[in-house]
Amino acid sequence: MIAETVCSAVSAAGLGIAAVTAYRKRFLKAARLVAYSLVPLGLVMTGAVEWAAETAFSPVAWAGFGVLGVSWLLFMTTRAVERRGGGTRKERKAAARAAQSEAVAPAASAPSLGPAKPPATRPQPKAKPRAADSSDDFSDIEAILKKHGI
Structure with missing residues (x-):
């Protein structure tokens, strides 16, 4: 009863302000x-x-709002986990199988820009002799670069 009275008073005040x-x-x-x-x-x-x-003023209604809040929280949490983890378990397994069976870049060993041109005639500084163990440090890197055609 009091809520109806308050709403009616708010409407009357608003109509008065509108008239002014x-x-x-x-x-x-x-x-x-x-x-x-x-x-x-x-x-x-x-x-x-x-x-x-x-x-x-109903405790049951407030409990219902709490249940709805927990439900919303669970929906948002599962959505965030699904986005971060890459989908459901079946989707992740299927993606892993596809990645194993298919090469990512099958033509990666072929150069993409054609044959390299020799650099302009610039005097090359004389290379300093390296120790034998320093060339071993870069052998893995050289192998990777050769594999990719660089």
Whole structure:
């Protein structure tokens, strides 16, 4: 009963402010204020305010809102995990099998830009003699570069 009275008072106050606004020749703003002012009155007339007032003071309704919150939290958590993990378990297994059976870049050993041109005639500095163990350090890197045609 008190909620209906408050909503009716809010509507009456809004209509009064709209009347003053219309008196000041701001008709568009006044029409918008009338529209906003009629919303609480319409809610009272439909019974939505009574339902909301009963819901606000019901422990069962608050428990229901809690259950809905937990449900939403679970949905968002599973969605985040699914995005981070790459989908469901079946999808990850299928992707792993496809990655094993298919090469990522089958033509990676072929040069992509054609044969290399010799550099311009620039005097090359004389290479310093390296120790035998320093060339072993770069042998793995050289093998990888040769494999990819670089």
